[in-house]
Amino acid sequence: MTAPLALAGAALADTLATPTLNGPLTANQNPYSFEAEPLGRIYVSGVVSGLAWSQGDPVPGDRSAGVDLSNAQVFIQKTDGLLQFYLQAGGYSLPALGSQYWRLTNLSSAHDNFYGLVPVAYLKLALVPELNVIVGKLPSLIGAESTFTFQNMNIERGLLWNQEPAVSRGVQANWTKGPWSLSLSLNDGFYSGRLNWLSGSAGYTFSPKDSLTLVAAGNFGETGKASLATPLLQNNGQVVNLIWTHREGPLTVTPYLQYTRISKNWAVGIESEATTFSGAVLARYSFTKVFSLPLRVAYLTSSGCENLLFGPQSRAFTLTLTPTWQIGRYFARVETSYVRALHATPGSVFGITSTATSQTRGMIETGVLF
Numbered sequence: 001m002t003a004p005l006a007l008a009g010a011a012l013a014d015t016l017a018t019p020t021l022n023g024p025l026t027a028n029q030n031p032y033s034f035e036a037e038p039l040g041r042i043y044v045s046g047v048v049s050g051l052a053w054s055q056g057d058p059v060p061g062d063r064s065a066g067v068d069l070s071n072a073q074v075f076i077q078k079t080d081g082l083l084q085f086y087l088q089a090g091g092y093s094l095p096a097l098g099s100q101y102w103r104l105t106n107l108s109s110a111h112d113n114f115y116g117l118v119p120v121a122y123l124k125l126a127l128v129p130e131l132n133v134i135v136g137k138l139p140s141l142i143g144a145e146s147t148f149t150f151q152n153m154n155i156e157r158g159l160l161w162n163q164e165p166a167v168s169r170g171v172q173a174n175w176t177k178g179p180w181s182l183s184l185s186l187n188d189g190f191y192s193g194r195l196n197w198l199s200g201s202a203g204y205t206f207s208p209k210d211s212l213t214l215v216a217a218g219n220f221g222e223t224g225k226a227s228l229a230t231p232l233l234q235n236n237g238q239v240v241n242l243i244w245t246h247r248e249g250p251l252t253v254t255p256y257l258q259y260t261r262i263s264k265n266w267a268v269g270i271e272s273e274a275t276t277f278s279g280a281v282l283a284r285y286s287f288t289k290v291f292s293l294p295l296r297v298a299y300l301t302s303s304g305c306e307n308l309l310f311g312p313q314s315r316a317f318t319l320t321l322t323p324t325w326q327i328g329r330y331f332a333r334v335e336t337s338y339v340r341a342l343h344a345t346p347g348s349v350f351g352i353t354s355t356a357t358s359q360t361r362g363m364i365e366t367g368v369l370f
Contacts, residue, residue, distance in 0.1 A: 016043055018077060018086050019120070022145070022152050023252060024284050024292040024324050025331055028369050039078055046074035046090070047150045049331075049367025053101065056360045057351035062100045068093055069107045070149045070365055081126070088120040092148055096157040097318050098310070098339045098359065104228060113228040115167045115191065119147070135171040140164060141183055141201045142215050144243050144256045144282060153284050153294035154322045155335045155365045160258050160278050160298060163234060163308070165190045165217070168197065179205040189219055190235040196221035209248060215241040224268040233306055236270060237262035250286040255279070262306060274304030274312075290327055296320040311345025332366040 015027050031045040054065040073090035094105040094114065103109055111117045115137065122136030139146065147166040149155050170187025181203040189197035199217035206212070218238030226232040243256040260276045278300035286292040301315045302308040309316055317340045324333040341349050341357045350356040 016045060016075075016077065016079065018079075019075060019088065019148070019151060020139070020146055021150070022282075024153065024286060024294060025150055025326055025369065028329050032370075040081060041078070043077050043079065044074065045370060047071045047367060047369050048073075049150060049365055051093070051095070051149075051155065051363055051365040053095070053361060053363045055101075055362070057356040057358075059100050059350055059354060060352060061103055063102045066102065070095070070155070071367065072107070073148070084124040084126055086120065086122055086124065087118065089118045091117065092119065094147070094157070095149065095155060095363070096162055097159055097320070097337055097361075098316065098341075099162065115229065119167055130177050131173070131175050133171065133173050137167055137169050138172055138185065138187065140166055140168055140217075141172075141185060141199045142217055142239055142241060143258070144241070144254050144280070149365060150367070150369065153282055154296050154320050154337075155333060155363045156320065156337055156361070158280060158296055158298050158320070159300045159309075159316055159318055159339075160256070160280050163258065163260050163276055163278070163300075164239060165197075165199075165234075167191060168199075169193070170195055170197070172199075181205075189217075189223070190231060191229040192223045192225050192235050194221065194223050194225075196223065209246060211245050213241070213243045213245075215239075215243070222265055222268050232268065233262050233270060233274065233308060234260070236265055236268060250292075252284050254282040256282075260308075262304075262308070270306065272305040274302065274306035274308055276300055276302045276308050290325055292324050294320075294322045294324060296322075307345070307348060310341040311343070311348040314344045314348070315342040316340060317342070329368050329370055330366075331369065332364070335361075335363040335365070337361045337363075 015029050031043050033043045036042045049071045051070045052067045058064050070093045075088050077086040078084045091107045093107045094110050122134045124134045126132045143164040145152050145161045168187035172185035175182045183201045185199040187197050201215040203213040219236050239260045241258050245254045258278045262274045264273050280298035282296050284294040298318045305312050320337040322335040339359045346355045350359045
């Protein structure tokens with residue numbers, strides 16, 4: 001996570017490594033920085049972006065079309081020395097496939113419903129170049145997609161992300177050596193406030209083109225809390241990811257598999273065991289330095305008598321295309337997404353009666369990474 005530092009006296013800094021951008025969007029190549037003794041050099045960057053959307057068969061309480069801010073965030077960080085820090089503050093929206101947007105995950109609601117106006121913040125103890133420890137509000141180790149729109153290939157998060165923690169509070173150790181990268185975290189899972197989740201990841205870089213990551217996490221206790229940020233079922237479960245990334249010139253492909261399991265637990269109201277198994281392919285092709293085309297395809301199946309998707313034992317297929325343009329710090333992208341629910345339970349899907357089994361959504365997002 002440590003970014004290269006600017007030379008002493010230099011007017012411009014190198015691109016920062018945090019927050020992570022999975023592409024095709026790239027961070028400001030010259031973030032603002034200043035000396036703040038006795039702390040040292042502090043870097044300030046951020047993102048401001050807005051979106052417009054239109055969708056078919058909105059669920060009750062959602063809107064068929066609208067405009068919103070998707071990000072108004074600032075990132076402040078210190079990236080050298082023994083003690084470092086990262087602070088991410090401001091407003092954000094969390095659009096996700098198959099989920100209601102308005103009043104739940106739009107900018108005016110997301111900070112109350114999810115992670116507050118400081119969604120990510122941590123102190124970092126850089127013990128040696130290979131080993132560091134971070135503590136605070138941490139990005140999850142799980143999954144191939146990050147939390148905020150600007151970090152990912154697509155504007156909306158996918159169905160697999162809906163089954164994963166996004167931000168957790170806890171402590172995490174990170175070790176890198178040669179091609180290996182290992183992380184271990186004690187945290188509160190789906191933002192439950194109870195430190196009863198253990199997460200770990202192991203990554204190996206075979207070559208500049210190929211890397212493989214195995215992630216496993218789960219609740220080793222039980223938590224009765226239930227909210228938008230802390231879904232009762234998923235927060236009392238376990239999740240495993242296998243993620244491969246391949247880069248070949250202008251093409252980047254990331255296929256990944258995910259398995260989740262929720263055990264029966266009468267004490268917190270889980271009456272039966274349930275599982276999901278899913279796979280996704282995230283890909284993008286950069287036609288020029290300005291224009292690229294990301295694609296996401298995903299399929300998710302659920303089993304058991306609990307509702308983990310669109311009713312017990314439901315399945316879903318999704319397709320997302322997001323043509324993207326970026327010139328310097330400015331970006332614009334247009335997204336078309338399609339969700340098809342299979343074996344769905346009436347009342348758990350789309351439309352005014354919650355019985356429509358598919359939804360198409362269009363989005364436009366534009367902004368600046370400063």
